[in-house]
Amino acid sequence: MRPSDLLQPRPQGLYCPPGDFFIDPVKPVGRALITHGHADHARAGHGTVMATRETLEIMAIRYGEGFAGSRQEARLGERVAVNGVEVSFHPAGHVLGSAQIRVAQGGRCIVASGDYKRRRDPTCLGFEPIACDVFITEATFGLPVFRHPDDAGEIARLLASLGQFPERTHLVGAYSLGKAQRVIRLLRDAGYAETIYIHGALEKLCAYYESQGIALGPLAPATIDNGGKAAFAGKIVVGPPSAFADRWARRFSDPVSAFASGWMRIRQRAKQRGVELPLILSDHSDWDELVATIADTGASEVWVTHGREEALVRWCEINGIAARPLHLVGYEDEGD
Amino acid sequence: MKLFADLLDRLVLTSSRNAKLKLLADYFASVPDPDRGLALAAITGDLDIPSFKPAMLRALVMERMDPVLFAYSYDYVGDLAETVSLVWPAREGRVLHNADPSLSEAVAALIEAGRANGPSVFAALLDRLDAPSRFALIKLVTGGLRIGVSARRAKQALADFGQIEVAEIEELWHGIAPPYEALFAWLEKRGEKPVPQAQALFRPVMLSNPVQDGDLEKLDPADYRAEWKWDGIRVQATSEGGVHRLYSRTGDDISGAFPDLLEAMDFSGAIDGELLVGVAGQHTGTFSDLQQRLNRKAVSAKMREKFPVFVRCYDLLQDGHDDLRPLPFLERRSRLEAFVARLPAVRFDLSPFVDFSGWEELDDRRRRPPHPVIEGVMLKRRDSAYVPGRPKGPWFKWKRDPHTVDAVLMYAQRGHGKRSSFYSDYTFGVWTGPEEKPELVPVGKAYFGFTDEELRQIDKFVRDNTVERFGPVRSVRAERGHGLVLEVAFEGLNRSTRHKSGVAMRFPRISRLRWDKPAAEADRLETLQALLDG
Numbered sequence: 001m002r003p004s005d006l007l008q009p010r011p012q013g014l015y016c017p018p019g020d021f022f023i024d025p026v027k028p029v030g031r032a033l034i035t036h037g038h039a040d041h042a043r044a045g046h047g048t049v050m051a052t053r054e055t056l057e058i059m060a061i062r063y064g065e066g067f068a069g070s071r072q073e074a075r076l077g078e079r080v081a082v083n084g085v086e087v088s089f090h091p092a093g094h095v096l097g098s099a100q101i102r103v104a105q106g107g108r109c110i111v112a113s114g115d116y117k118r119r120r121d122p123t124c125l126g127f128e129p130i131a132c133d134v135f136i137t138e139a140t141f142g143l144p145v146f147r148h149p150d151d152a153g154e155i156a157r158l159l160a161s162l163g164q165f166p167e168r169t170h171l172v173g174a175y176s177l178g179k180a181q182r183v184i185r186l187l188r189d190a191g192y193a194e195t196i197y198i199h200g201a202l203e204k205l206c207a208y209y210e211s212q213g214i215a216l217g218p219l220a221p222a223t224i225d226n227g228g229k230a231a232f233a234g235k236i237v238v239g240p241p242s243a244f245a246d247r248w249a250r251r252f253s254d255p256v257s258a259f260a261s262g263w264m265r266i267r268q269r270a271k272q273r274g275v276e277l278p279l280i281l282s283d284h285s286d287w288d289e290l291v292a293t294i295a296d297t298g299a300s301e302v303w304v305t306h307g308r309e310e311a312l313v314r315w316c317e318i319n320g321i322a323a324r325p326l327h328l329v330g331y332e333d334e335g336d
Numbered sequence: 337m338k339l340f341a342d343l344l345d346r347l348v349l350t351s352s353r354n355a356k357l358k359l360l361a362d363y364f365a366s367v368p369d370p371d372r373g374l375a376l377a378a379i380t381g382d383l384d385i386p387s388f389k390p391a392m393l394r395a396l397v398m399e400r401m402d403p404v405l406f407a408y409s410y411d412y413v414g415d416l417a418e419t420v421s422l423v424w425p426a427r428e429g430r431v432l433h434n435a436d437p438s439l440s441e442a443v444a445a446l447i448e449a450g451r452a453n454g455p456s457v458f459a460a461l462l463d464r465l466d467a468p469s470r471f472a473l474i475k476l477v478t479g480g481l482r483i484g485v486s487a488r489r490a491k492q493a494l495a496d497f498g499q500i501e502v503a504e505i506e507e508l509w510h511g512i513a514p515p516y517e518a519l520f521a522w523l524e525k526r527g528e529k530p531v532p533q534a535q536a537l538f539r540p541v542m543l544s545n546p547v548q549d550g551d552l553e554k555l556d557p558a559d560y561r562a563e564w565k566w567d568g569i570r571v572q573a574t575s576e577g578g579v580h581r582l583y584s585r586t587g588d589d590i591s592g593a594f595p596d597l598l599e600a601m602d603f604s605g606a607i608d609g610e611l612l613v614g615v616a617g618q619h620t621g622t623f624s625d626l627q628q629r630l631n632r633k634a635v636s637a638k639m640r641e642k643f644p645v646f647v648r649c650y651d652l653l654q655d656g657h658d659d660l661r662p663l664p665f666l667e668r669r670s671r672l673e674a675f676v677a678r679l680p681a682v683r684f685d686l687s688p689f690v691d692f693s694g695w696e697e698l699d700d701r702r703r704r705p706p707h708p709v710i711e712g713v714m715l716k717r718r719d720s721a722y723v724p725g726r727p728k729g730p731w732f733k734w735k736r737d738p739h740t741v742d743a744v745l746m747y748a749q750r751g752h753g754k755r756s757s758f759y760s761d762y763t764f765g766v767w768t769g770p771e772e773k774p775e776l777v778p779v780g781k782a783y784f785g786f787t788d789e790e791l792r793q794i795d796k797f798v799r800d801n802t803v804e805r806f807g808p809v810r811s812v813r814a815e816r817g818h819g820l821v822l823e824v825a826f827e828g829l830n831r832s833t834r835h836k837s838g839v840a841m842r843f844p845r846i847s848r849l850r851w852d853k854p855a856a857e858a859d860r861l862e863t864l865q866a867l868l869d870g
């Protein structure tokens with residue numbers, strides 16, 4: 001049996017013919033195994049969804065309880081047969097509930113990592129390398145230019161700016177699932193105890209994180225009724241990046257616009273978006289983490305998906321590992 | 337090095353003037369000597385550091401990584417210095433804080449290394465730096481920090497830091513050198529004001545205030561003298577002990593671009609005047625002509641012949657050993673007249689007085705100046721001492737009214753800082769081509785002149801009438817039957833080969849929104865061209 005008999009790219013997503021299921025399909029299918037709750041990986045309208053409890057709950061928050069015909073909870077590390085194919089979920093370290101999916105049959109084993117990162121994240125379980133024959137890796141930041149600095153240093157820059165410009169609102173753009181909660185949690189870890197104001201789009205997910213035991217400290221909605229423009233002077237406001245370019249952002253006094261994203265490593269990206277304080281904080285692996293992970297899994301073959309496949313394929317080539325791009329479409333890294 | 341790198345990165349992305357000044361002043365306050373002085377020199381362009389060619393940089397990185405991976409990276413980032421700073425194979429996090437070499441250590445190591453060892457010393461430094469610091473160091477040695485901070489702005493930040501007038505810094509500037517330890521000691525009130533160690537130094541310039549409604553009623557015309565305000569660039573021509581220098585009004589040394597004038601500066605003194613193209617006393621060229629001579633490193637003989645420059649003298653600050661600045665204006669003026677009479681007549685002439693008996697008469701003359709290169713009149717109190725800065729009262733400028741043109745809004749770009757959620761930078765155009773089928777051609781850009789309420793109205797118009805988006809820019813509907821007409825005020829026009837319209841406006845700003853005016857009735861390009869030829 002060749003690995004491609006066990007998992008293969010289809011227009012709907014990665015498909016397992018013997019198990020008759022898809023991993024993170026981008027179109028409605030009968031049975032979907034879902035790595036994590038970001039919109040490009042978790043879509044509504046499948047027949048059955050198998051995912052971790054947190055991912056199922058996040059999907060219910062985002063799409064409503066009827067997001068799928070039925071749900072099957074995957075417990076981390078537990079091996080379950082799906083139509084005779086052995087399936088198990090393992091922490092991916094990307095966002096709360098995120099998992100890699102291991103698929104095995106007839107002595108062959110493939111791990112689909114979904115999105116993942118290696119560094120410590122106080123809002124989710126850490127990535128566990130799983131030995132496999134084929135490792136399917138993401139490549140969002142699959143170029144040697146992407147090397148994320150230390151999280152604490154980035155948070156320290158935000159707090160330093162707040163100290164320097166106490167009359168200005170510090171608007172932090174952060175995606176609503178995962179990044180926003182991580183930024184808030186990292187601020188708390190750095191000793192920032194004041195109320196953090198959040199955009200409406202973040203409320204439900206922040207409350208969910210809280211309910212899962214991730215303490216986010218005092219939060220309040222960033223609405224004008226909360227005291228008008230002056231009330232936000234010297235405060236931190238977190239909102240989804242899309243809101244920053246819009247009228248919502250006008251309610252704040254002379255804001256310092258910050259954006260928490262791995263893309264902020266590239267100065268031109270920050271400039272184009274009008275970001276004054278780029279915070280290089282990513283929920284994806286940087287280049288060094290990607291290549292270290294490939295080595296850690298011991299995989300003899302690597303399939304590369306969504307992102308900058310060509311550089312990672314080149315790295316594998318130099319290091320004597322068989323590699324090919326999967327050319328899956330439809331993944332736009334909402335998470336970063 | 338980290339702090340310097342942080343400063344550069346923040347300055348590049350910060351658009352507010354006050355925020356930039358704050359970032360700089362905080363840096364000066366928190367970083368010790370000699371690093372802060374070297375950083376200051378790097379920003380003002382006064383830092384002496386060995387330079388490296390981009391090819392050397394590329395060669396160094398090629399010894400360390402796969403060329404294909406480098407090519408992918410460079411292709412993605414687009415900037416060589418930034419690419420190298422990011423891909424340089426020193427693992428993030430391995431750079432210990434106490435291993436971070438200081439700016440001064442890095443500069444000293446590179447100077448000491450010399451030509452032969454330069455590359456290896458440079459590479460060893462990169463190994464010890466984090467990515468932003470690598471970027472800063474690479475930018476330093478390859479030239480071109482380009483951080484959007486002028487030398488003038490840096491001096492203002494120093495003045496803020498030391499809570500003194502910027503004029504005091506400007507006066508010292510050309511007589512002190514990096515790392516400016518004595519300067520910082522003085523600014524921190526730990527030491528004496530440094531004594532400049534050079535000749536022909538810059539003297540901070542005296543500026544005027546615009547005449548505003550009601551100003552003149554309170555003044556007695558008999559207390560003032562008037563002279564024409566010429567449309568060139570304000571300069572200070574200083575000679576002392578055989579050293580000749582030409583400074584801009586902000587104290588930048590621009591001698592290099594005007595060797596023809598410098599040759600003629602065989603005097604001992606400091607003249608305040610207007611740099612103009614032409615031949616003193618005979619012909620005065622336009623600002624457009626003068627621009628041919630500005631911002632050039634080298635000037636060809638042909639250039640010098642076609643666009644000769646001269647100084648039209650306003651004031652005399654130094655005459656031999658005498659500092660004239662405390663004297664009354666009229667006394668300085670008579671010294672100036674005697675002084676200029678001894679200078680080469682084709683390079684120096686006097687700015688003539690404009691006689692008047694009352695404000696109305698002067699207003700009339702201001703509106704009908706005898707020469708197109710005049711942009712208004714200057715009023716100077718007869719007894720005014722020459723004091724740096726912009727004191728209120730002794731000097732006024734009373735400009736000719738600005739030109740206006742009705743143009744159609746074509747593109748709008750998102751603003752910065754406070755205005756980042758508004759479309760606040762506007763490109764506008766006028767009609768050209770056949771009368772029956774005219775097209776709009778862009779003639780300028782403006783981002784001020786309107787009120788906050790007007791900004792909201794234009795922003796709404798832009799959002800409701802967007803045709804296309806490209807990044808932060810939107811094109812808006814601009815047709816004969818549908819478009820927003822803006823009345824644009826501007827100070828003058830230059831000929832331009834860079835713009836399709838062939839004209840470039842000076843100081844354009846939005847003076848009125850003409851919601852009432854149909855777009856088809858906006859002005860045509862010919863109107864502007866006529867102004868250019870007049």
Ligand SMILES: [Zn+2]
Pocket residue numbers: 036038041094115333334335
């Ligand atoms: Zn994701």
